[in-house]
Amino acid sequence: MLVAAALLGAAAAPAATHEYRVTLSEDLQRLDVVARLDGSVRHVSARRPEARDYLAEAYGCDGARLPRTGSRLTSPSGNLTCFTYAVELGRAARANSRLQAFGPDTLVLPVNDWLWRPQLGGNDEIVVTFDLPQDANVSVPWQPVDGRPGTFRLRSSPRSGSPLAVFGQFDASVVSIGEARLRIVALPSRRGPMNPAVADWIGETAANISLAYGRFPNPDARVLLFPVTGRPGGSAVPFGRVVRDGGETVELLVDPDQPESAFLGDWTATHEFTHLMLPYVGRNDRWVSEGFAQYYQNVLLARAGRYSPDEAWRKIGEGLERGRRSVPHLSPDEAASAAERNTRMKIYWSGAALALIADVELRRRSGGKETLDTALDRLQACCLPSRRTWTARKLFAKLDELVATPLFVDLYDRHADAAGFPDFDEYLDAAELAEIRAAITARRYTDRPGSQELRRHDRK
Ligand SMILES: [Zn+2]
Structure with missing residues (x-):
């Protein structure tokens, strides 16, 4: 001590x-x-x-x-x-x-x-x-x-x-997610301040990230909400990104005029918050960070009850299929650094395949004691938020240090620079893995009082 x-x-x-x-x-x-x-x-x-x-x-x-x-x-x-x-x-x-x-x-x-x-x-x-x-x-x-x-x-x-x-007039609130505090800044539009229900909803969505391992990955992050309007039938959160310079900020464009159903159907905010579960990896390694975010956004939205487990697995399966069809002649590394324009699905889903394989394998080998959640829990405890840029290989080596049965570097070395796509079918379809898949997407609850709101919604 x-x-x-x-x-x-x-x-x-x-x-x-x-x-x-x-x-x-x-x-x-x-x-x-x-x-x-x-x-x-x-x-x-x-x-x-x-x-x-x-x-x-x-x-x-x-x-x-x-x-x-x-x-x-x-x-x-x-x-x-x-x-x-x-x-x-x-x-x-x-x-x-x-x-x-x-x-x-x-x-x-x-x-x-x-x-x-x-x-x-x-x-x-x-x-x-x-x-x-x-x-x-x-x-x-x-x-x-x-x-x-x-x-x-x-x-x-x-x-x-x-x-x-941001200087001057804006709405600022601090949302507690366990020990973490999230500073939410809602910028006004020319019509006036943003509807406070939007910031509440963003706080709820951020709290869902704690359904991975019981806490938010950054004890002190910021969220900037930019109002956009005038897109009937559009998305509630048309765009988001994470900025890490000076501290982690999640920037989201939100359309306060969209109906509640559009907010409940949104995945962009969850995707961006999920990025905070990994340190920043350089641009050419972004297929890893995007892939983990694609995997976890679906898993977490299922755990939060916003997707049914079937819906989450269908979305993961369809995404992986799109990834498999995308630029099969390029490796994930090549896709992330290529000038070609149609590499997006490869970049967004090849890392998701590795996340799925790692999650299922860890659970299978440990009888459910080790999972991708527990690996990322330990990663957060040792290393996040990180003040430096990581390489994907270093990240995977660190994850291997943190689990009893290392598999991350092996997955990375087999796929990062190989054309084609990681073979994921068994992990999605094999009947003997059904119980493991069910455990991954099983409903969980945050301990935030506000999550009553989503639970109520659930019963409708
Ligand atoms: Zn992303």
């Missing part, structure tokens, strides 16, 4: 803590930043080249102007310990035409359009405190510091996606 405590203590001690104070002007048009670094650096940089277009001015705290080259601000003395800069925030937000439809009092823009920062290694962190005008709010992907509203902790993270910051 003492050793564990000492190790945890060591891991928690940051190597460097930089302090940022960020002041938002009354009219939301300008950000002023004072950055005090722990130690000195030669330069700081912005992660998006556009940032240089909105940077108004930058000085060292000694008053010397900081020259900018590309996306870098370099100290003339080579010892930058403190600097200030201002950003034309309104202009930056207006430049992102995709992000303009949220009413005049809400600014949405990439964090990396205004954040100039030193490199963060290991346990380094930037503690950012916002000074906001009365009634204005801020949302960033970074971890909130307990007891200090408006203060966040930014640490190293995978460079996956471009995270968004």
